[in-house]
């Protein structure tokens with residue numbers, strides 16, 4: 001059994017599906033923003049703040065998190081382990097849907113939520129094998145333990161005009177945005193695409209990149225969720 005699966009919780013030790021989804025979002029926040037802000041959770045999970053507060057209380061009672069009632073909550077060791085487990089299952093399921101079942105990219109994130117919670121540790125192990133141990137999900141987000149792979153990929157909002165790069169990653173917080181994904185597919189702005197930054201208009205909150213000789217304009221609100229790998233300037 002691969003080393004990281006040794007402590008994988010069995011199906012009956014797992015939190016409920018709802019709690020697993022909270023844990024996954026929390027893990028992403030902790031990984032990329034350094035803290036889990038309760039107010040942001042309501043926004044991210046698209047539920048009322050009162051509902052979030054109630055779920056958090058339950059999660060603290062069951063020892064997945066600490067710090068309920070304060071601005072930021074923290075994952076316990078068990079909570080983090082459960083979060084890694086469901087995140088890994090989510091990402092492997094996305095690959096299964098895309099590669100094997102040929103589900104279109106804009107749908108795989110939502111469809112994965114229906115399947116990821118019931119994948120047993122042995123099925124997870126099988127997926128890792130069949131999918132050849134992928135370091136990132138189809139959107140380019142890192143599986144737990146592969147965070148170093150994405151370290152040099154920077155948000156488009158950090159680029160300057162004239163730079164060239166390869167698009168690598170559409171952040172988890174943009175994955176649920178179907179219209180954005182359809183727009184990115186139509187414009188070829190997906191992981192693997194080569195791009196050049198044409199211009200950045202801070203007063204307008206937009207930047208324009210060029211892909212395959214076609215300009216693509218993005219607002220800062222979504223551009224910050226698209227990451228690319230800088231290419232060295234040509235001599």
Ligand SMILES: [Zn+2]
Nearest residue numbers: 021113114116
């Ligand atoms: Zn889910």
Ligand SMILES: [Zn+2]
Nearest residue numbers: 094137138139
């Ligand atoms: Zn994904």
